Amino acid sequence: MLFLMVKWIHVLAAITAVGANVTYGIWIGRASREPKVLPFVLRNIRVIDNRLANPCYGLLLATGVAMALLIPIPLTTHWLLTAIVLYVAAALLGILAYAPVLREQIRLLDTVGFEAPGYAAVARKGTLWGILVTLDVVIIVFLMVVKPGF
Helix, strand or coil, rough: HHHHHHHHHHHHHHHHHHHHHHHHHHHHHHCCCCCCHHHHHHHHHHHHHHHHHHHHHHHHHHHHHHHHHHCCCCCHHHHHHHHHHHHEEEEEEEHHHHHHHHHHHHHHHHCCCCCCCHHHHHHHHHHHHHHHHHHHHHHHHHHHHHHCCC
16 A cells, blocks of 8 residues: 555656646647747746755666565666656756746846847757656656667
8 A cells, every 4th residue: 555655656767757747738839929028937936846846856866766666676777767768867957058048038038138149049058958857757748658678
C-alpha cells in the first residue's frame, strides 16, 4: 500500500509539473500578439515555475527514489539511470539557461519594450531552451511509462 501511495503522489506531481510547463509556449505565443500583457504572462510563468512546477519536480525526485528503494530496483537499471541523467540535465538547463533568459525577457520588456531587437533575440533563446527542457522531460516520462529494456 505504501508503494502505491508514493506512486500516486509521483504521478500527480508529474501531471502537475509537466502539465504546467507544456502550457508556457501557448501562453507566451498568445501574449506575444498583445505585447502589453506579455510582462504579466511572463511574470506569472515564473511564479508557476517557482511555486508549483519546480517543487513538483523536486517531489518527483524524492518519490522516484523512494519507489526504487521500496520495490527494490537498482538505480543503475538502464531506463532508470537514463531518466536520472536526463532529470539532472533538465534541472541544469532550467536553472542555468531557461530561468536566466526568462528573467532577461522580463527585464527587457520593462526597459526597452517588445519591439526592441534585443528582446526578440532573447525571446528566441527562451523558446529554444523551453523546447529543449520540455523535450527532455517528455523523454523522461516515456522512459518511466514504457521502461524499455535497451
